[in-house]
Amino acid sequence: MQFTEEVQQTLQHLKAQGKTYTQCVFLLAGEFGYSLPVAHRITEAVWNLDGNQQEIFHIPPGSSVACPEIDTRRHGASIPLSDRHVRVAFEQIAPRIVLLDDFLSDQECDALCASAEGFRASVVMSGNDAATEVDRGIRTSMSATLPSSNIFVQKVQRRTAELLNWPLQQCETLQIQRYLPGDQYKPHYDYFQPGADDFEQIVSRSGQRIGTLIMYLNTPEQGGDTYFWNLGIKIKARKGSALFFSYPDATTRSGTFHGGDMVTAGEKWIATQWLRTPPVPSTAVCDQ
Template identity: 30%
Template sequence: MKVKSSYIGLCLILIFIIISFSILSTPHIETFAELGFADDNEEYIYPTVYNNFISPKEANYILSQAEPKFTDSETIGSGVDTQIRKSKTAWLSKNDLTIKNIIQRVCAINNYSIENAEDLQVVKYGPGGFYNPHHDSTGDDNKESHEFLKLGGHRIATMLIYLNDDFEGGATRFVNLAKDIKPPKHGSILFYPLDKYNNKCHPKALHAGLPLSSGQKYIANVWIRQKPFINTVD
């Protein structure tokens, strides 16, 4: 009887060790998402322009919902810094039916669930407004980057929607592609922040919002993550 009890105890200990090792060795979001930057010669899918991606009614709805919610735009790790970007930002919930329909179209193009999508970001630029060259995901190995990745891994797709076009300047510049893109109103730019295999930020995805010389520029960003997005706001 004592031998049997010892055997059972030993088996329980072994099971506990196996389960513990399995939990510790399971890839978490921050380890699944690689930091750093891809080599410039890594495969990259170039930006695509969609004309009339949203309807005038959808554009007007986004603007009406965003206007009372605008606050100074922030950046990861820097907060509000008008030397990096000068704009206003609002967030619209993907639980809103109109917003959900727009985001679902982006997800369908990329074969991802809406669970992986963030809420819709709306950005307003006035005269002199800009956003310096930046990546939509993160390659830096710091606390802010790790916190960002915990929310669902890297951003793997961006749909940048131009809500209007009655302004001067304000094109989206892909710095390392030497390409400026400014779709007509309701058009959009689909691009991928990472290399083709969704591992690291790709240098060719580096982009900037060029300064406005006159008018107001309104854009909306749909972002899709590697994993279901964890919303810490709602």
């Protein structure tokens, strides 16, 4: 995604006038109609990297962190994977959001649902392992872990790793969520919150979360859209489709505040694949 010479010159001019970074971001958003996360990326690009070839990327300029990504530039609307062609239904550059159709066959959706056992109240992964009463109010669906020995789980995880160009060892155990009428998942971020009690321990052992792939295993009768609260984006849950988004900066500036709307009729089943960065050894934590 590119921005124009005019935008670049405007920013350079504002900077020369002594405007602050924040003022520039708001001006870009107000005057040119960019969403705030995009206005941030452009301001960063112009201020820090002298224009960054007038391109904006979903990864913050200057960041060296590797990120799961769907390379849509090399293909048309259909991405050929080893065992399946998936179709790009929608994509956004920053924050990076890609909606895919035909990611799973009906048979795979049904098999994943059938292999979910031992549903329990969902734990909100805020960096704290224990779900508090507050947490339970945020997410009312039930969760189950899918056995990684299951042949369908293995197939789907391999496909995910190929699609996102991300190592399997950095994919969490696949989780299923089941929403009944009245259930919802209030807006949240998926990354672990720096500052939470066990943040250092989690991240030093198994890395920070950097991306999410939500796979829709059925089509709810009513409600259950996934929405990005700050972006004005709503995605309908449709059996077999998948929603990818990433948050390489793991802060509120990632723009990925999202939730699952209340299911008002029928059920909603999803499988969530969270992607992790490599473990980040910390001097503050002594691993047993």
